[in-house]
Amino acid sequence: MVRKIAVLGIALIFGVLAYAAGRPSALQIERSVSIDAQPKRVYSLLTDFRGWKLWSPWERLDPSMTRSFTGKPKGRGAVYEWAGDSRVGSVRLEILEAVLDSRVVMRLDLRGPFQGRGNFAVYALERENGLTTVTWKVIGKKPYSMKLLGLFRDVDRIIATDCERGLLNLKNAAE
DSSP states (O other): OHHHHHHHHHHHHHHHHHHHHTSOOEEEEEEEEEESSOHHHHHHHHHOGGGGGGTOHHHHHOTTOEEEEEESSSSTTEEEEEEOSTTTOEEEEEEEEEETTTEEEEEEEEEESSOEEEEEEEEEEEEETTEEEEEEEEEEEOOHHHHHHTTTSOHHHHHHHHHHHHHHHHHHHHO
């Protein structure tokens, strides 16, 4: 009887692991906010990592996280790395493209608690009716560990909530 329960338990564990492996790998989150500020103001907040303390949702979660800034001071080639508690993790961002007042593309490498390379954060700025609409997209692939966690927690919703909070902070900082 004990052996049957053990075999069933092992089969259940392997079934859960296999199910997680088969879950979609694509990650795509998109959120927007309208800001009563010129695109130039918003663009400067996005492309100067030293100013992210004003709006980044992760900066406020762990004010004691370690930070490093390398590469160019701002714009294309700027690099920002941080490491903090489990809520903010360990991340490396590098600005790959910075089109004045319209678009910023960053490479987003997750180093912990999840590992993920080759993801992207894209910020699109559009001026309309006196407001600047900022759309923040997170695009990439979910590592296996994130797919496994997704069986128990809505990982996409957690990321989307961070984006929403960040966009509201950005709005407040820009206005």
